[in-house]
Amino acid sequence: MKPGVRLANAFYVMVLPAFLLFFIFHTIPVIQGIYYSFTDSPGYGPANFVGLRNYIALFTDPRVLHAYWFTFLIAAVATVLVNIVSLAIAVGLNGRIKFKNGLRGIYFIPNVLAILVVGYIFNYLFSNSVPALATKIGIDSLSTSLLTKASTAWIAIVILAVWQSAAFNIIIYIAGLQTVPTEMYEASNLDGASAWRQFRSITFPMIAGFFTINMVLSLKGFLQIFDHIVALTGGGPGTDTESVALLIYKGGFQGGEYGYQSANSVIFFIVIVGFSIVQLRVLQRREVEV
Template structure:
């Protein structure tokens, strides 16, 4: 008579052990996939940032030996009229362009979201500026502002536009804003279109039955429902315009004189062309703090607005 060995029921710990080993293997695979990106980011981003912070405490011209000067560069920044003007000009461009680009993008997005013909084709056309090189487009706009527009204005008898907008500081900033808004509106339009797709059509139908006007529908339905998308566009727009660089290089090069220099352009000119590597490194650190500060404050204020809505 043969005796059978009784099969012991598998305990809970026994069942979890293979799953735990499988989880460890998966975690290891994830780390291996992330590691190359982390190494590249650390080598080409983190290390240069740390080096830049170090050079901001030196008088380095960008080559050769450098002496440690402590906070001298940071103190000098707050009394440098060229730096202060660059910050003021950058804030002006960023504020005006951020407001205009969101107004234009939201208006176009609402129009494209309506019942119009060739809607998909128009969406593609409006997105074209976002994929074009800013420098190339900037030189085209330079020609338009310097040649085509004055020639057209002269024929029409408009004396105010008969000379190039780029020759005077009082009008050059307007040309920069026009180019910046034209180029950046495409991305904002896509974000707003995505937001408008989340608004239920039933709400508009109910509003129409109640006799609500188009403006009332926008103020009470559309804008509150896309408030999160508005926050995203405002934060990204302001951050991008604070770093404006290519537009100015193509249109004015910072001129006339230094009247249209942005902070980014000043850092480039002074750091790489003017022998002020350490000084402009300090400027870069301050500028980084300013951008982060603006983004945090803007995000908190707009998110509070979302809650109130």
């Protein structure tokens, strides 16, 4: 047997186990979920085929519509904030400051912590520490927990989501900043360009590709927000802070709506893919313009 043939066979042998695992634990469940979306299955026992009834009902269900609206709100606000914060920190860490390697490690810590554990810590902070401190200082607006009202609970969720997600974005931006030639900054300094002018004309255009990656991944991740809400509000007060992912979990595994929420999952998958494709194309077009 020729060496090239043996090498090709070795590749197939290495890829086959991963392909089988992916097919068994991902592809098959996805196909099963699509099938159940056309049934009235409660998650156990027999199920009847109902056609498109589940999909039609989704568009008139106020709880589902509110969950989508709330998820879009969280995703939009958190995506913008996390990229502003992480880019600002990355630019600062890329400058000539002391202990920047240590600071990079510190800023990455939130990304390796279990979000549920951190979420319960933030729950305690928002429910006890912040109100107690605000009462002593005399800030009446923060003297009660942010988590008790729907009008403020979403702010707490965004704060936790941005804090936890910024770590990964910072690393991506730092990697992008290291690709910018220092000669360009030196030339701009000779021309008397300000720091903002350097950022707008040199830094941002050079890392536009990294900005696109972070924006797409951030939006996709925040659209699937789940653990943060479970730890902070559990979807309350009532169902005011229920995300789509949390609604699918509650209805599908606790509410006997397995078939109905399977249809919701299919719609949600299409929504996420659609947003990702549109966002990617728009931002890539902007990269060319920049």
